[in-house]
Amino acid sequence: MxxxxxxxxxxxxxxxxxxxLDLSIEVMNSLLARRDLPRLDRPRYHALFDFPVRRYYERLGFDPAHDSFEQLSVEFIAGYDAQRLGAxxxxxxxxxxxxxxxxxxxxxxxxxxxxxxxxxxxxxxxxxxxxxxxxxxxxxxxxxxxxxxxxxxxxxxxxxxxxxxxxxxxxxxxxxxxxxxxxxxxxxxxxxxxxxxxxxxxxxxxxxxxxxxxxx
Ligand SMILES: [Mg+2]
CATH class of the missing domain: 3.40.50.1000 (HAD superfamily/HAD-like)
Structure with a gap:
């Protein structure tokens, strides 16, 4: 060597x-589904996911008048943590x-x-x-x-x-x-x-x- x-x-x-990757998509899809927003699959995730994450949330279509970025982050992390051992x-x-x-x-x-x-x-x-x-x-x-x-x-x-x-x-x-x-x-x-x-x-x-x- x-x-x-x-x-x-x-x-x-x-x-x-x-x-x-699939866990992150699944958890985000549950947030999107609760708000009747279009769901993610791998290609759409790869097209939209980026840093800063705040802009990624905007691209997903969340309405900041109804859901603040902070609230959405907390909801995502709670969903991710609940399922984290499934990754x-x-x-x-x-x-x-x-x-x-x-x-x-x-x-x-x-x-x-x-x-x-x-x-x-x-x-x-x-x-x-x-x-x-x-x-x-x-x-x-x-x-x-x-x-x-x-x-x-x-x-x-x-x-x-x-x-x-x-x-x-x-x-x-x-x-x-x-x-x-x-x-x-x-x-x-x-x-x-x-x-x-x-x-x-x-x-x-x-x-x-x-x-x-x-x-x-
Ligand atoms: Mg990484």
Whole structure:
């Protein structure tokens, strides 16, 4: 095996290690159905989902006069949390984490998901032992993912050039750029492959392709 390029991988969770695309569509469809709005399927989701999420909600047709973004977010998160254990890992999540560790790299999770719920679901899938740090958003301090990422990079004690961030959306690429770390994208989550490829970042069809390429 070639010597590792990086010393640490920072993983995104939702859509990257966890296959929650269909769950997210299903939960949003329940909000849409309650308001007689057009439902989502995968192509429509991939055409509409983006950051900031507030604009995505507007594109779905919610009427801000009836439902505030904050109310809709709370409703979505409640629905998602109620069904979260119905999501599954991507097919090659565990084997990829094992391969990365075998190549000598450390691994962490950096997620916009709430810290405690993130720890709980990672433990549910028996993945906790693969990670040096598991970092989610802290409601109390209302950190951004970038602020949390900066803290994580500082805790790792590594130069940004020694770190690879792997995610499933263009937001992950933005976070990586803000942190000054390298980025690879996996097109099996919340942004479609064509949009990811247009960014110029390395894009893999799935975790199996990422693992096979050995570009870490
Ligand atoms: Mg994601």
């Amino acid at each position: 070639a010597r590792a390029r990086y010393r640490h991988i920072i993983w995104d969770w939702n859509g990257t290690l966890l296959d929650d 599954s890992l991507h097919h090659h999540t565990t084997s990829t984490l094992v391969a990365v560790r075998a190549a000598g790299l450390g691994q962490s999770i950096l997620s916009a998901y709430r810290h405690e719920t993130l720890h709980e679901i990672v433990a549910h899938f028996r993945l906790t032992a693969h990670f040096d740090h598991i970092v989610g958003l802290d409601n109390i301090h209302a950190h951004s993912k970038v602020a949390l990422g900066r803290e994580l990079v500082a805790r790792l004690g590594l130069a940004p050039a020694e770190i690879l961030l792997v995610g499933d959306t263009l937001h992950d690429l933005e976070v990586a750029r803000d942190l000054g770390v390298a980025c690879a994208l996996v097109a099996a989550g919340h942004h479609p492959a064509a949009r990811l490829r247009a960014s110029g970042a390395p894009v893999y069809d799935d975790l199996a392709a990422f693992g096979a390429a050995q570009e870490f």
